[in-house]
Amino acid sequence: MKVLLTGANGQLGRCFQDIVPNEWQLIAADHDVLDITNTEHVESFVKQYQPDVIVNAAAYTAVDKAESEAVIARKINAQGPYNLAVAANKNNARFYHISTDYVFDGEKTKPYLTTDQTNPLGVYGKTKLQGEQLCLKVNPNVTIIRTAWVFSQYGNNFVKTMLRLAKERSELKIVNDQIGCPTYAGDLAYCIIQLIKQNNIPGIYHYCGDEVMSWFDFAKLIISKAYELNMIPKLPKLSALSSYEYPALVKRPAYSVLDKKISVTIIIYQVNWIIR
Numbered sequence: 001m002k003v004l005l006t007g008a009n010g011q012l013g014r015c016f017q018d019i020v021p022n023e024w025q026l027i028a029a030d031h032d033v034l035d036i037t038n039t040e041h042v043e044s045f046v047k048q049y050q051p052d053v054i055v056n057a058a059a060y061t062a063v064d065k066a067e068s069e070a071v072i073a074r075k076i077n078a079q080g081p082y083n084l085a086v087a088a089n090k091n092n093a094r095f096y097h098i099s100t101d102y103v104f105d106g107e108k109t110k111p112y113l114t115t116d117q118t119n120p121l122g123v124y125g126k127t128k129l130q131g132e133q134l135c136l137k138v139n140p141n142v143t144i145i146r147t148a149w150v151f152s153q154y155g156n157n158f159v160k161t162m163l164r165l166a167k168e169r170s171e172l173k174i175v176n177d178q179i180g181c182p183t184y185a186g187d188l189a190y191c192i193i194q195l196i197k198q199n200n201i202p203g204i205y206h207y208c209g210d211e212v213m214s215w216f217d218f219a220k221l222i223i224s225k226a227y228e229l230n231m232i233p234k235l236p237k238l239s240a241l242s243s244y245e246y247p248a249l250v251k252r253p254a255y256s257v258l259d260k261k262i263s264v265t266i267i268i269y270q271v272n273w274i275i276r
């Protein structure tokens with residue numbers, strides 16, 4: 001099986017490379033090798049390598065910054081996946097694209113189903129939704145996996161921010177009224193690999209970690225674990241805030257738990273990486 005991985009240097013991209021089956025031939029293309037917004041290059045690249053499967057791990061993920069960079073966010077999160085979906089279609093490759101819980105407005109109080117109404121609150125969520133819609137429009141064989149609150153040992157994420165702030169500050173102030181499910185990027189990579197192996201039915205899937213919590217709960221967990229492992233010298237004070245009290249540029253969903261229908265046996269525990 002020949003697999004083209006785009007956005008190979010991101011959190012998901014790197015975790016995917018770590019566990020890709022040995023017998024698969026992987027073409028790991030980071031931003032420098034393949035810019036997914038370059039329509040002609042995407043077309044020629046896919047034609048040249050003829051992958052059986054394309055996994056798109058490339059995205060614009062800076063949620064607040066997207067508000068002032070809507071054009072570039074749209075190019076990467078909507079035009080890019082569209083280019084890949086078209087190229088996959090032309091070359092008979094199965095296409096796996098990743099989307100987000102931020103396509104929802106968070107007004108629900110029960111886990112979001114794949115069939116629930118979307119209503120993104122900010123530019124990032126809107127561009128990710130456009131990406132989903134464009135892919136589904138041009139390619140009947142696309143699999144879209146919505147996930148949430150991704151963290152890993154790679155790149156930037158909430159866990160790393162908390163560890164950094166815990167070393168710099170004596171008090172951390174964290175929102176306690178946004179509820180979701182932290183997802184280890186390695187588990188997500190594993191899930192995608194299982195779907196590919198199972199030759200799944202195309203369509204929209206939800207996948208996230210099992211634990212439901214607020215960002216405040218997540219911060220508490222990270223800080224206590226890090227302290228236990230001597231990764232931070234002292235325990236900072238943790239104070240719970242409401243979203244109104246936190247100076248964010250864009251509103252996040254209050255509740256974005258995804259109803260996880262994909263069942264895979266997870267072999268990597270979600271906090272394992274912190275021990276490395």
Ligand SMILES: NC(=O)C1=CN([C@@H]2O[C@H](COP(=O)(O)OP(=O)(O)OC[C@H]3O[C@@H](n4cnc5c(N)ncnc54)[C@H](OP(=O)(O)O)[C@@H]3O)[C@@H](O)[C@H]2O)C=CC1
Nearest residue numbers: 007009010011012031035036058059061098100147149150
């Ligand atoms: N992070 C999260 O909390 C969540 C992420 N998701 C989704 O999961 C997927 C993976 O996210 P994650 O691994 O965290 O993302 P990262 O931000 O860690 O990685 C994204 C990668 O995409 C690359 N990239 C950006 N623009 C382009 C481009 N034009 N062409 C090719 N590559 C590009 C970046 O490279 P460079 O830095 O060099 O530009 C980076 O390596 C994304 O679709 C994201 O929307 C969903 C829910 C939560």
Ligand SMILES: Cc1cn([C@H]2C[C@H](O)[C@@H](COP(=O)(O)OP(=O)(O)O[C@H]3O[C@@H](C)C(=O)[C@@H](O)[C@H]3O)O2)c(=O)[nH]c1=O
Nearest residue numbers: 061063100101148149150158161173174175215246252
């Ligand atoms: C750093 C920090 C953040 N926060 C809040 C802001 C925000 O509401 C929440 C999470 O902050 P972040 O900016 O790290 O997370 P954010 O960028 O909103 O994370 C999102 O990223 C995109 C890519 C997704 O797809 C989503 O699933 C989700 O993971 O915590 C605090 O309350 N205190 C703090 O010190």
